[in-house]
Amino acid sequence: MCFFESLIFSDFTVNRKEVTLIINKFPKKFTMKKLIIFSTILLSSFMIAQNKIANIYSTSELRNKHNSVPANEEQQFYVQYLKASLFENIKNNFNYKQYPSELLRKFTDSVVSHNDFGFDEQISNNQEEKxxxxxxxxxxxxxxxxxxxxxxxxxxxxxxxxxxxMTSVLDGVSDKTGDVKKDYEQYKENYEYHKNPLNDPYSLESRKLIIKKLDEQFAKKNYDSEETKELLLKNFSPNYIYFPHPVSKHDSEAQVYEVIENEILAFGVTSGYAAGTYENYYKIDGESIIPISVYPYEDQNFDKKVSKYVKKGFRFEERAGADIKKIGDDYFLSTNLYNEDDANCCPSLLIEYKTKDFKTFIPLKIADNSENPKWKTVK
Incomplete structure (x- = not known):
């Protein structure tokens, strides 16, 4: 096998210094055309190496490759490690143990992509505030x-x-003391804190520090420590505190879970705000997952029937989620229903309906959202 072929087919990663050493060894008569060909092969090899990392969903295998990862690829390496860890936790926490690995890899990718709020765009203004x-x-x-x-x-x-x-909410979230002088001193402290780029999760300095700390944790083999887990999430997204975790039984937001074993999987997405919180549902089809809507958004017959019982208009809120059970060939769903004037935190109604395909829905019962709801059959 020639030198170039060995580069392509080996488990290849080199850093900039190694590339320079290789090029310096070339004879002077080495033509520019050959140098361009070599550079192309070298770039292709980098891409192959990167793709190899992106296809690994085993934390132990990634640990073995850690020391060979170039510095400019470390951020992506740790993102892939987060994926692999999530994939393994899903397998361990889900009750059904016969899911195809390919299916769970696709599901893991969906969880990660939907919770990627990005590093590229800062929420704050780039101009320094005085x-x-x-x-x-x-x-x-x-x-x-x-x-x-x-x-x-x-x-x-x-x-x-x-x-x-609103008044109860404001009382709970206000950070004002009522003393304007004390509040001003707190404002100045906050200003100085956020002025430091290491306290800005979007800054390049902050991201470099996260990588450095992760390198230290991996060098000590602290792969499963709480600090490492938090650093992996920080490396992935500034919004890391809302990243969902796999559970055996769904009971809260920001979870990855089975709705119906070996049929429907789901996970929550939340940005910390009500409007940015929702559940994603997927139906299993062999080794594939198909996104489904559990709400009858485009079913006019459903709307006509329900409108007879809700005169002011109604809507669904995706943050509410839905309870789903299967009886025979039918899926029975129950969730909150909102009057037109309801705040998104406070639904005034409950509803039950069924479907066979998550495309056509049949309303069954509707009730007021109270401690003792009175159900009415939808006819």
Whole structure:
């Protein structure tokens, strides 16, 4: 086998220094054309090596390759390690143990891709924000308080129920002490904290530090420590605290779970906000997974029947999820139903319906969302 062939077919990874040494050994008569050919082969080999890593869903196999990963590929290596770890945890936590590996790999990829909120776009403004003077801060706070007061007074008159809910929410999330001087000092502390690029999860400095810490954990063979798990998630996404985890029994948001063993799988996605929270459902078809909707969004017959019992209009919220059971060939679903005026946190109705194919749905029962719901049969 010639030199070039050995490069292509070997388990090949080299760093920049090694490439330079190889090129420096070329004789002077080595033509530019041959050098271009070599560079092309070298680039192809890099791609092959990278693809090899992307196809590995075994944490032990990835550990064995860790020391040969070039520095510019470490971030992707640790993303793949996160995938492999998730894949293995899914296999261990799911109750049904005969899922094809290819199916679970596809499902793992879906979980990861749907929870990838990216590093490329910062939420904050790239221009450095100047710290406000006390006078500017106090004026801005007074203006904010006045606007909030006017808005709440209007809401109290127009929608007392919504007003009560909003005031309880504001009381729970407000970080203001009521003392504008103390609040200003806290504002300055927060400013200095966020000014440090290491405290900005989007910054290049922060990402380099994460890689360095991961390298240290892997060097110590602390593959399964809580610190390593958190660093792997930080390396993947700034929104890491909401990454879903596999469970044997679904009972909360941000979980990966079986809805019906060997038939329907699901996982949650949440950005930390109600509007950014939803469940993804997949139906198993051999070694493939097919995304399905558990809500009758495009079923006009369903809408007509339900509209007889909900006069003001209704909607579904994907963050609510659905309970699904199978009896015979039918899937029976129950979930929350929202009146047109309901806040997304507070559904006023419950509904049950069935389907055979997740395309056509038949409403069965509807009730008020209370401690003792009174069910009405949908006719």
């Amino acid at each position: 710290v406000m003077t006390f006078e500017e801060y106090a004026s801005l706070e007074k203006e904010r308080e006045n606007k909030q007061k006017q808005s709440l007074e209007k809401m109290k008159k127009e929608d007392p129920k919504q007003y009560k809910l």
